Amino acid sequence: NVRTLFFSDELCASIVRSHRETSQYRLEELQALTWKVFSREEIQAYQSKTVDEMWQHCAVRLTDAVQYVVEFAKHIPGFRMLSQNDQIALLKTGSMEVVLVRMSRFFNTENNTVFFDGKFAGTEVFKSLACGDLISAVFDFAHGMCALKLTEQQLALFSALVLINADRPSLEDRGRVQRVQRSVELGLNHILHRDNQDSLMHKLYQRMAVLRSLCVLHMEKLRWFSQRYPLTAHSLFPPLYKELFC
Numbered sequence: 001n002v003r004t005l006f007f008s009d010e011l012c013a014s015i016v017r018s019h020r021e022t023s024q025y026r027l028e029e030l031q032a033l034t035w036k037v038f039s040r041e042e043i044q045a046y047q048s049k050t051v052d053e054m055w056q057h058c059a060v061r062l063t064d065a066v067q068y069v070v071e072f073a074k075h076i077p078g079f080r081m082l083s084q085n086d087q088i089a090l091l092k093t094g095s096m097e098v099v100l101v102r103m104s105r106f107f108n109t110e111n112n113t114v115f116f117d118g119k120f121a122g123t124e125v126f127k128s129l130a131c132g133d134l135i136s137a138v139f140d141f142a143h144g145m146c147a148l149k150l151t152e153q154q155l156a157l158f159s160a161l162v163l164i165n166a167d168r169p170s171l172e173d174r175g176r177v178q179r180v181q182r183s184v185e186l187g188l189n190h191i192l193h194r195d196n197q198d199s200l201m202h203k204l205y206q207r208m209a210v211l212r213s214l215c216v217l218h219m220e221k222l223r224w225f226s227q228r229y230p231l232t233a234h235s236l237f238p239p240l241y242k243e244l245f246c
């Protein structure tokens with residue numbers, strides 16, 4: 001009915017604006033960098049880093065991305081309305097998922113490279129992390145997202161839906177999160193219907209299932225890493241990375 005349609009228009013606009021204002025790099029900037037790849041020497045340098053040096057290096061850069069996702073969340077009207085604890089609970093499980101969704105904008109499917117440290121890196125750059133399965137899963141997921149060719153508006157609504165998920169653990173007011181989630185779903189449905197791409201909704205839910213297992217893998221690797229290198233994980237990782245993922 002009109003009320004829900006009206007509501008979703010206004011909600012869509014604020015989510016799209018928030019996505020644009022917190023996207024960290026503009027698409028044009030990234031397009032200019034796309035073909036800047038690492039030289040053999042530079043790849044060698046990454047591959048000769050120790051496991052804990054490389055994990056720390058990546059954690060610092062990914063924390064950059066997580067900060068922007070936290071800003072994105074704060075600008076979503078429905079998210080701000082939730083209690084502090086529920087906002088933290090959603091960010092704890094959802095922020096890495098949104099980083100991985102957004103990572104697809106920083107991915108070149110032609111040569112299977114992802115933006116990293118100012119250039120585009122293939123999987124071989126991350127060899128010293130000693131988690132090839134996580135990296136190939138990250139790259140596969142980025143490929144899958146690129147294949148959907150989402151517009152920035154669709155990506156914005158999808159990112160909000162990934163974040164505002166009433167099934168997350170330890171929520172205080174699940175009902176309230178459900179209402180916000182429902183209005184974001186309406187917004188995404190509205191956008192996809194307007195773009196004549198209703199079929200995408202089903203594919204996006206499949207992507208969310210893959211994303212959840214990918215983040216479980218990330219947490220498993222991170223647990224393995226922090227047991228093996230407790231000092232690095234507890235004193236050298238950025239506080240936000242520790243707070244959200246450790």
Ligand SMILES: COc1ccc2c(n1)CCN(C(C)=O)[C@H]2C(=O)Nc1ccc(OCc2ccccc2OC)cc1
Pocket residue numbers: 055058059061062064065099100102103104106114115116117118126129135138218
């Ligand atoms: C929102 O999307 C993006 C996309 C790219 C970048 C950013 N934001 C922030 C700025 N940035 C910089 C400065 O390099 C990019 C970055 O961090 N790239 C990058 C980092 C680590 C990678 O794999 C390792 C890994 C992956 C997943 C989980 C744990 C991991 O390792 C422990 C791959 C790429």
